[in-house]
Every structure is written in structure tokens, then in C-alpha cells.
Amino acid sequence: MNAQRKSEHFDLVVIGSGPGGYKAAISAAHMGRRVALVEKGLEGGTCLNHGCIPKKTLLYMAGLIEDVNALNGRGILGAIKGDFYAALAHKEQVIANIRDNFPVWLKRLGVRVYKGRARLTGPQALTVNTSCGKRLSLQAGRIILATGSEAAPYAGCPTDGERVINSRDFMLNLRAIPRSVLCVGGGAIGVELAFLMHQFGARVTIAERGPRLLDKPCIPERASNTLERKFRRIGVDVRKNVTVSSREVHGGSVVVHFTDGSSETFEQVLVAVGRRPRIRDLGLEQAGIEVDARGFVATNEYLQTTAPEVYAVGDVKFGPMTANAALHDAKIAATNAVSGNQLRANYNRVPIVIDSALEIAAVGLTELRAEDAGFEPDTARANFSGSPKSRGRHDTEGFIEVVHDEETGQMLGGCIVGPEAGEQIHMLTAACQSPKGLWFLKEISYSHPSWCEELENAIDPYMASFIQSEKSIFRPGIYAMP
Ligand SMILES: Cc1cc2nc3c(=O)[nH]c(=O)nc-3n(C[C@H](O)[C@H](O)[C@H](O)COP(=O)(O)OP(=O)(O)OC[C@H]3O[C@@H](n4cnc5c(N)ncnc54)[C@H](O)[C@@H]3O)c2cc1C
DSSP: OOOOOOEEEEEEEEEOOSHHHHHHHHHHHHTTOOEEEEESSSTTHHHHHHSHHHHHHHHHHHHHHHHHHHTBTTTBOSOOOOOHHHHHHHHHHHHHHHHHHHHHHHHHTTOEEEEEEEEEEETTEEEEEETTSOEEEEEEEEEEEOOOEEEOOOTTSOOOSSSEEOHHHHHHHOOSOOSEEEEEOOSHHHHHHHHHHHHTTOEEEEEESSSSTTOOTTSOHHHHHHHHHHHHHHTOEEEESOOEEEEEEETTEEEEEETTSOEEEESEEEEOSOEEEOOTTSOHHHHTOOBOTTSSBOOOTTOBOSSTTEEEOGGGBSSOOSHHHHHHHHHHHHHHHHHOSOOOOOGGGSOEEEESSSEEEEEEOOHHHHHHTTOOEEEEEEEGGGOHHHHHTTOOOOEEEEEEETTTOOEEEEEEESTTHHHHHHHHHHHHTOTTTTHHHHHSOOOSSOSTHHHHHHHHHHHHHHHHTTOOOOOOOGGGOO
């Protein structure tokens, strides 16, 4: 091994080039700081290589197959089918293109990129073992950890990378859709990949150990139930309150034993039971960085670790394990690292989007969580069955919910289930951050026909009673409050 020692100094060194890492590096570079970014694997992290982007690219096609087939006999002649192999080739081209531009883009912004594994040797120092066998030493005023996460193993159903796979195996290695597949876990990744495989021809079963799909406090139960109904209608078998106790791989199939005593054979099994932070061999102890009881890097509200010079963003610290949250963290940690602690993380401001048989997006508080937080919440609703745009597309499932405070008209949050929910949610996010509260949604001129106009239809009856009761002063949305 060609061991070579160099030491360079940067204002900030970021470890990891996923959405948390690259956004933090760019933000600090925009603030005029000398920044380095270290990446041991593929540039772009989980999100670009085996997460959000490949998934969204494939799901777009899965959704198109459904949309076009819904209009078969209504102006479209004949049903269409997906070609998974060709879809994979398209997905790989998209990813390679973005990845190739990555170093160019960072270099243009003045960020120095090191390819290699980083290890902390202190709170302001690290080594980088590069892929060509060199060992570099870097000094840093501040360090941001953005090392992300990996699929959590599940003892009842260990993966083998072939018959029993996780989402990374799926995105990087799967070459054909199995005839039958069991998705272990009905969380975001489970329901998204279940729909994808169903649309490309698999017989899909989901085993969810909890009482509902997407069992998260930020997703209202009504959204989970609507998705489950849709799954049942299109032929995805949803089993709740059950999981896998053991499995046996026999050549080309997997025999699965369930906790309810039943057994069944599948061609493939996808394990999607959550993710765990990537902290192995990072040198946390040498830098004085503590880990919390769940195994995540412990941070305060400024995203500062127990070593004051080191911050952590994204999946490696506790919080929503989404690219959206990692991007939110990145702006906060970069600002705090560069200019002193001034911004606080607040995940109620960050939307969550799930793209499955229905698109589901939510932001802020559900009615239940708003009640717990001491508000007097009420929920304004409109169903897409009443939307002319939805009727024209023969796609009328789903709804919009606007959670607000009954007394003050304060925006507390909301959820959208239906077409382009992941785009529409930005309207609710903006309303939650507006000084005008609920009035923000009334004041806008909407395009007609559009999906977003359903926001106005949902809140109209509430606005009318507000105005008639002369309570026409709306408090700012909760996230616009000082
Ligand atoms: C199948 C799937 C679909 C998803 N879809 C979505 C979605 O649609 N929307 C959404 O918001 N979220 C989605 N997510 C979640 C999202 O991908 C993650 O939350 C996000 O990537 C986390 O970003 P991060 O920057 O924290 O870490 P990562 O993206 O995991 O990046 C971490 C990087 O750090 C590098 N690294 C680790 N250790 C070291 C080291 N010691 N030295 C150097 N480099 C190191 C890794 O190689 C990696 O490249 C999805 C996840 C999966 C698995």
C-alpha cells in the first residue's frame, strides 16, 4: 500500500454526499467558506443511487401504465403493459447522467471532493483512506456528518441478496420482476415498491406487523385506509398484524412462515422493515461524539453533536429518515456551523411524500397530533371525486385535508391523497408558513380546472362561518409564528 501523508485545512468538511451532505457543502460554499466533501461510495448517496431518484423514475412509469389503462376505451385504444427491463435501462441512464454531473457541479461551486472513507481522529480532524490506497489527513474548523443509513436487517427474514432482498438489492441488482413477491413491511418503501412490482406484473402480498399501512404519526389513518382500499381493488394482498417468523430458500423460491402460523411460497421476498444509521468505523469516540439509545448520533435542536465542532444531518441522526428532512437539516447545520447556532430543526415544516398506488403527502400536524399539542383543531376536506380535472382523467380517488384551529383560523397542517400530491403539498407547506394562516389559501387565484382548487373548495365553508361570525382575523400558520 502506498501510504502518503498530507494535511489540508478547510473551514468545513462534510462526510457523505447524499442530500444531507451535498446540500450542506453547497450551502457553506455559498456562504464563502472553504469546503471539502468526502464520499466513500457512489456520489449522491442512497437518494440518487438506490433511493428516491431511481424509485421515482420507475414509479412514474408504473403510474403512467395505470393512468393510460384507466382511459382504455375512453379515447385510448388497447391496454398497455410495462417493460421492466427497458424501464431499468432508462432509470440507469438517468442516474448515471446526474451522477456524472455531480463532481463538475460541486467543483464549479468551489467544493473540493475527496473519494474515500473518512474517519474522525478528533473533533476537528479526520483521515481519508482513498480508493487508490492513499491516506490523507484533513483539518477542519467544523465537520458535518452526513453518512446516512442502511437497510435494517430483520432476524426473522435475513436477506441473501438474491431470493430475499432489501431495497438496495432491488434498485442495484434486480433484473426481472418476480412472478410473486412478498413485501415484509407496509411502511413507505414497502408500499412504494409493492405498487411498482404490481404494475410490472408481479402478484404482490404485503405483510405489515402493525394495524395499518404507513403507521406513522404524521400520516392520518384515513390516508392509510384509502391506500389499503386501492391496493385491494387492484389485487395487492394486504395482510395486517402479521409478519414473518422464518423463511427457507429452496432453489428458485422462498417458503415463508408467518407469525399467524400459516406458510406460503413466493418467488422473491423484499424486506423493508426500516433503516439504521451508518456509524460504523466513523471514529465517533475519538471525537467525543455520543450516540443515543436508538443508535443514532445524538444532536441538539441546532443539529450539533456532543462535540461542539461537529454537526450531524439526515438519516445518521434521529428524525424523519427522508431526503426532504436531510435537505432541511443541511441548510440548518451549514448555517449554524458557519455562523454560530441560530437555526433550529423543525420537522413539522418538512413535507413527507409517499408515492404508491396513490400519492400521499402530508405536512405539519394531523388533527390527532394538533389535539395533543393543545389546539382546537378542525379538518376541512374535499374529495377528488368532485374535481372536474380528476373526472376528466377518470382518476377520482383521494382527498385533501386542511387542519386548522377552529378559533383562530391558524393553519396547523394537512394531507393530500391523490394526483400529484407531492407537488400540491407545497401549497399547504406555504400556507403553514404564511403570516395569513388559512386566509392564504382563500386569497390565491386558482387555475381551473386544477387539483389545487380543491384546497379552496375544502376551506370555503369554514371561511364563510369565520367571516359571518366576524372572526375575520386569522392567526399566522403555526410555522410562521415567531
Ligand atoms: C428505496 C428508497 C426510496 C426512498 N425514497 C425517498 C423519497 O422519495 N423521498 C425522500 O424524501 N426520501 C426517500 N428515501 C430516503 C432517502 O433516500 C434518505 O432519507 C436520504 O438519502 C438520506 O440522506 P443522507 O444525506 O442522510 O444519507 P445518504 O443518502 O444515505 O448518503 C450518505 C452517504 O455517505 C457516504 N458515507 C457513509 N460513511 C462514509 C464515510 N465514513 N466516509 C465517506 N463517506 C461515507 C455513503 O457512501 C453515502 O453516499 C428513500 C430511501 C430508500 C431506501
